[in-house]
Amino acid sequence: MSLVVTLAARNLFQDRLRFSATLIGIVFSVVLVMVQLGLYFGFGRMVTTMIDHAPADLWIVSKDTKSFEDLSLLDTSLQNQVRSIDGVAEVIPVVIGFSDWRLPDGAMAPVFVVGSDIAAHGLAPWDLVQGSVQALTAPGAVAIDKSYFGRLGVTGIGSTAEIHGQKVTVAAVTQGIRSFTTTPYVFADLDHARAFIGLRPTKASHFMVRLKPGADAAKVAQTIQSRVSDVQAITPDQFRSRSRSFWLFGTGAGAALFGGALLGVIVGTVIVAQTLYSSTKDHLYEFATLRAIGCSQSYIFKVIISQALLNAVVGFTIAAVIGLLVVAFTASSALPIVITPLLGVGLFVLTAVMCVASAIVSIVRVIRTDPVMVLTR
Amino acid sequence: MTERIIEARHVTKFLGAGAAQVAALRDVDLSLDGGELTVLLGPSGSGKTTLLSILGCMLTPNQGTVQICGTATADASAEGLAAIRRRHIGFVFQSFHLFPTLTAAENVLLALDVRGERGEQTKTKAHAVLERVGLAHKRGAFPRELSGGEQQRVAIARAIVAEPSAILADEPTAALDTGNGQAIMSILARIAHERDRAVLVVTHDARLHKFADRIIHIEDGHLTREEVGGAKRQQLRSSA
Numbered sequence: 001m002s003l004v005v006t007l008a009a010r011n012l013f014q015d016r017l018r019f020s021a022t023l024i025g026i027v028f029s030v031v032l033v034m035v036q037l038g039l040y041f042g043f044g045r046m047v048t049t050m051i052d053h054a055p056a057d058l059w060i061v062s063k064d065t066k067s068f069e070d071l072s073l074l075d076t077s078l079q080n081q082v083r084s085i086d087g088v089a090e091v092i093p094v095v096i097g098f099s100d101w102r103l104p105d106g107a108m109a110p111v112f113v114v115g116s117d118i119a120a121h122g123l124a125p126w127d128l129v130q131g132s133v134q135a136l137t138a139p140g141a142v143a144i145d146k147s148y149f150g151r152l153g154v155t156g157i158g159s160t161a162e163i164h165g166q167k168v169t170v171a172a173v174t175q176g177i178r179s180f181t182t183t184p185y186v187f188a189d190l191d192h193a194r195a196f197i198g199l200r201p202t203k204a205s206h207f208m209v210r211l212k213p214g215a216d217a218a219k220v221a222q223t224i225q226s227r228v229s230d231v232q233a234i235t236p237d238q239f240r241s242r243s244r245s246f247w248l249f250g251t252g253a254g255a256a257l258f259g260g261a262l263l264g265v266i267v268g269t270v271i272v273a274q275t276l277y278s279s280t281k282d283h284l285y286e287f288a289t290l291r292a293i294g295c296s297q298s299y300i301f302k303v304i305i306s307q308a309l310l311n312a313v314v315g316f317t318i319a320a321v322i323g324l325l326v327v328a329f330t331a332s333s334a335l336p337i338v339i340t341p342l343l344g345v346g347l348f349v350l351t352a353v354m355c356v357a358s359a360i361v362s363i364v365r366v367i368r369t370d371p372v373m374v375l376t377r
Numbered sequence: 378m379t380e381r382i383i384e385a386r387h388v389t390k391f392l393g394a395g396a397a398q399v400a401a402l403r404d405v406d407l408s409l410d411g412g413e414l415t416v417l418l419g420p421s422g423s424g425k426t427t428l429l430s431i432l433g434c435m436l437t438p439n440q441g442t443v444q445i446c447g448t449a450t451a452d453a454s455a456e457g458l459a460a461i462r463r464r465h466i467g468f469v470f471q472s473f474h475l476f477p478t479l480t481a482a483e484n485v486l487l488a489l490d491v492r493g494e495r496g497e498q499t500k501t502k503a504h505a506v507l508e509r510v511g512l513a514h515k516r517g518a519f520p521r522e523l524s525g526g527e528q529q530r531v532a533i534a535r536a537i538v539a540e541p542s543a544i545l546a547d548e549p550t551a552a553l554d555t556g557n558g559q560a561i562m563s564i565l566a567r568i569a570h571e572r573d574r575a576v577l578v579v580t581h582d583a584r585l586h587k588f589a590d591r592i593i594h595i596e597d598g599h600l601t602r603e604e605v606g607g608a609k610r611q612q613l614r615s616s617a
Binding site for chain 2: 002003004006007010011014285286289290291292293294295296297299370371372374375376
């Protein structure tokens with residue numbers, strides 16, 4: 001093995017204080033970037049959670065709908081119109097809307113009601129820990145997430161409250177269906193949901209379309225568009241992308257998260273560049289000696305870049321452990337940080353690039369070093 | 378027949394710029410042959426380190442030519458000069474310039490590593506060279522664990538391990554006591570005589586003449602005179 005790595009490692013570990021400072025800089029930077037991007041991915045996943053769990057081949061939404069949470073309304077008369085299109089098997093309405101949940105003590109809490117035709121296998125709650133989806137067909141039956149028990153003043157199945165002045169009973173409990181807003185989701189059967197949000201029976205927010213086996217989704221979507229005015233027929237992927245785009249970029253949330261990540265990269269690069277430069281300056285006579293004994297520039301670059309990469313590996317390892325702890329800690333929070341394997345790999349590459357970029361200043365300094373200096377001391 | 382290793386002709390070097398510019402060397406002619414230890418003797422500021430820098434391809438002259446083993450240095454780039462140093466020249470410095478984080482053996486190995494020589498045989502080579510300078514038992518020691526004399530011997534081992542044609546030593550005994558200084562000069566003389574290397578020792582210490590084959594005096598950037606050194610004289614006496 002070349003002595004390049006040995007020399008780089010020993011130079012690095014020789015000054016432990018400086019090495020610690022470098023690592024703190026890298027860890028701070030990588031954790032910041034990790035959290036920001038983890039929030040981005042977590043948020044991106046949360047805003048599409050309803051679409052992800054809806055058994056639909058196509059969605060029919062109002063013309064300018066930006067996200068699943070868009071409160072535009074469609075007329076149910078189009079249900080029959082769409083059902084008659086070749087290739088369409090089922091058209092299931094979905095209703096959404098805000099309402100008020102009155103706790104047993106009289107206090108009010110806003111909720112976001114999601115309703116669909118349970119019998120037709122519409123958008124139903126998932127990850128149930130108590131009760132069943134079928135139980136939601138009973139009058140006044142609702143499903144809520146366990147994490148909102150305290151907020152909604154319930155203790156589990158059988159707990160009662162009022163929505164929009166109507167008595168409701170908790171018939172199913174989910175775990176992990178958290179809203180990215182502060183408003184809890186309340187699942188109900190279609191007609192009950194309409195009643196909870198004060199919606200007429202002729203109205204729906206979106207329609208889920210299920211296709212017959214072998215039907216071409218793009219072709220059916222095109223036919224729906226041509227036959228029904230003022231609606232859009234889109235695939236789940238298009239709906240996801242639209243929702244993500246609205247919540248992440250339309251609201252500025254994504255830009256803020258990316259801004260934070262960029263700040264992390266800049267801070268990390270500056271800290272690593274400073275400490276690496278300081279280390280290079282301290283070892284300048286050694287680099288000049290290398291040059292004097294005939295070492296090529298590329299050999300010296302390898303030493304400095306190896307130092308940078310060693311910084312990256314050690315720093316990233318520590319940051320990854322912290323990142324995993326943060327992921328575990330936020331897993332059940334309103335906005336969990338999601339770190340996918342791909343994001344992990346990407347962050348390592350980013351760390352390596354950041355550290356190597358930091359080495360440029362040091363490399364420039366060494367290039368300017370005259371080997372004659374070893375004869376003057 | 379001895380081989381011409383370094384040849385400098387009409388070398389002039391200016392240092393500084395503008396009004397502060399000085400001629401460090403003026404029209405210097407000097408040749409170094411294999412099998413000879415040459416001592417370049419002169420007071421501080423006489424130009425001896427500048428001449429060593431030019432002969433060692435660390436500086437290029439403003440006028441004149443330098444050839445190392447037949448290769449002219451005139452048009453070489455910084456990388457080209459580094460390549461000439463790598464192939465033909467070994468350096469020994471006054472302050473040793475060992476790498477403090479590397480062991481004695483690793484310091485020696487480094488000279489092979491920068492030449493792209495790696496593997497088990499390089500370790501054998503490094504250990505053999507350390508043995509030649511009497512430091513086989515200290516090969517695992519870091520420079521801070523070695524005396525000044527031992528550090529200089531490691532530096533010599535580093536300079537000769539790749540078997541360069543020329544060894545250029547800049548005040549190699551200046552940081553050492555008399556005993557260690559003499560020991561170092563003995564090693565350098567042995568390298569010149571037994572391995573047919575051209576060894577140039579730059580010094581201001583006239584006591585080192587007995588190790589020299591040639592003594593060249595330099596003053597104010599001029600080579601003022603050349604005399605036969607103690608080693609050569611003894612050799613001549615022995616052969617007579």
